[in-house]
Amino acid sequence: MEIKENEYTAGGISLLEIAETFGTPVYVYDGGKIIAQYKRLKKAFEPLNVKIKYACKALNNSAILKLLKSEGAGLDTVSINELLLGLRAGFPPNEIIFTPNCVSFAEIKEAVAHKVHINIDNISILEQFGAEYGNSIPCCIRLNPHILAGGNTKISTGHIDSKFGISIYQLRHVLRVIKTYNIKVNGLHMHTGSDILDAGVFLQGAEILFEAAKDFPDLDFIDFGSGFKVAYKEGDVTTDIEDLAAAITQRFQEFCKEYGRNLELWFEPGKFIVSESGYFLTKCNVIKQTTATVFVGINSGLNHLIRPMLYDAYHEIVNISNPTGKPRIYTVVGYICETDTFGWDRKLNEVHEGDIICFKNAGAYGFTMSSNYNARFRPAEVLIYKNQAHLIRKAENFEDLTRNEIEINL
Numbered sequence: 001m002e003i004k005e006n007e008y009t010a011g012g013i014s015l016l017e018i019a020e021t022f023g024t025p026v027y028v029y030d031g032g033k034i035i036a037q038y039k040r041l042k043k044a045f046e047p048l049n050v051k052i053k054y055a056c057k058a059l060n061n062s063a064i065l066k067l068l069k070s071e072g073a074g075l076d077t078v079s080i081n082e083l084l085l086g087l088r089a090g091f092p093p094n095e096i097i098f099t100p101n102c103v104s105f106a107e108i109k110e111a112v113a114h115k116v117h118i119n120i121d122n123i124s125i126l127e128q129f130g131a132e133y134g135n136s137i138p139c140c141i142r143l144n145p146h147i148l149a150g151g152n153t154k155i156s157t158g159h160i161d162s163k164f165g166i167s168i169y170q171l172r173h174v175l176r177v178i179k180t181y182n183i184k185v186n187g188l189h190m191h192t193g194s195d196i197l198d199a200g201v202f203l204q205g206a207e208i209l210f211e212a213a214k215d216f217p218d219l220d221f222i223d224f225g226s227g228f229k230v231a232y233k234e235g236d237v238t239t240d241i242e243d244l245a246a247a248i249t250q251r252f253q254e255f256c257k258e259y260g261r262n263l264e265l266w267f268e269p270g271k272f273i274v275s276e277s278g279y280f281l282t283k284c285n286v287i288k289q290t291t292a293t294v295f296v297g298i299n300s301g302l303n304h305l306i307r308p309m310l311y312d313a314y315h316e317i318v319n320i321s322n323p324t325g326k327p328r329i330y331t332v333v334g335y336i337c338e339t340d341t342f343g344w345d346r347k348l349n350e351v352h353e354g355d356i357i358c359f360k361n362a363g364a365y366g367f368t369m370s371s372n373y374n375a376r377f378r379p380a381e382v383l384i385y386k387n388q389a390h391l392i393r394k395a396e397n398f399e400d401l402t403r404n405e406i407e408i409n410l
């Protein structure tokens with residue numbers, strides 16, 4: 001977001017104009033920023049055969065998927081429907097990896113039928129996979145190296161109590177199953193969670209995977225998942241991609257030499273690719289002065305952006321209607337009948353009822369985590385691309401809300 005002549009813009013388009021044209025609440029994505037993030041990651045790992053499998057659970061609108069496909073990205077999917085969205089957007093099956101957790105074997109069979117890469121994160125499923133396919137269909141194994149990423153256990157998946165992956169300590173059991181069924185393992189995977197701060201943590205996990213790789217002679221790729229941290233507020237520590245890339249590149253090249261073959265290196269970033277591209281535009285319905293604070297009540301809530309309430313996530317909030325207004329302290333809340341506080345004690349330029357309130361970093365896990373709670377509609381989505389704002393999803397209406405209800409006579 002830039003400010004030019006007292007007007008906030010993204011991708012060269014006025015955000016206020018978008019709010020006027022498409023109404024609020026509305027999610028807005030800057031396509032140029034998405035492409036820039038993708039290219040930055042790709043470039044950082046240039047010396048390697050790196051493949052970026054965009055984790056589409058972060059943001060799965062088909063327009064975004066097509067945009068990333070046109071740049072050469074692949075896709076990381078966690079449900080059969082995400083997989084189908086990927087195919088529908090034109091991704092070839094061999095560019096898609098299916099990394100589900102605790103889904104039925106029937107769902108995995110459906111994914112196999114679509115010829116995508118299968119990532120297995122449970123020994124029970126591995127046994128069923130072996131019994132069903134033997135060595136006719138290769139699979140990737142998701143290992144849990146038990147390294148702790150970041151401090152937030154709600155978004156960390158590598159710790160000992162985590163439900164994700166097969167514990168590295170169960171490797172012997174994994175190898176027994178593989179040998180018994182003659183399973184062909186073409187990839188090893190780890191995804192330690194959503195907040196990796198430094199190259200050290202990544203490399204620690206990498207070493208564990210490299211060590212494990214010695215037991216898997218048929219590998220084509222090693223998939224390091226994601227966990228790239230992005231800045232949500234000024235001064236936040238972020239993953240230094242270039243630093244990380246330099247450290248990993250050298251170590252990965254050494255590993256390939258030891259392994260005897262050049263393997264592909266895969267990453268599955270979600271947040272890193274789309275978070276910063278997104279703006280969530282809402283309107284101030286009411287200003288409510290209480291004995292404790294001044295509330296800014298907006299026309300949205302945890303039904304549209306749940307990260308602040310679910311993860312204590314910080315989203316910067318800006319009053320884009322009053323760029324020169326005097327800064328004042330507010331508590332920004334939603335209209336849902338729950339305590340849906342977006343932020344306490346935020347400094348916003350003086351807010352008037354009707355002003356447009358913008359949430360930054362709303363590209364990842366915003367729309368895709370939205371719901372119909374309180375019988376509210378999910379909002380519209382707009383993509384800014386090549387200096388033009390495109391509506392890429394309509395806001396829901398009352399019909400959408402009642403579509404699947406079945407009337408009975410009472």
Ligand SMILES: *Cc1c(COP(=O)(O)O)cnc(C)c1O
Pocket residue numbers: 055057058076078099191193194195225226227228268269270271272364
């Ligand atoms: C969620 C997820 C990702 C993406 O994580 P980000 O923090 O958004 O980059 C990657 N891989 C897997 C398996 C995931 O579940």
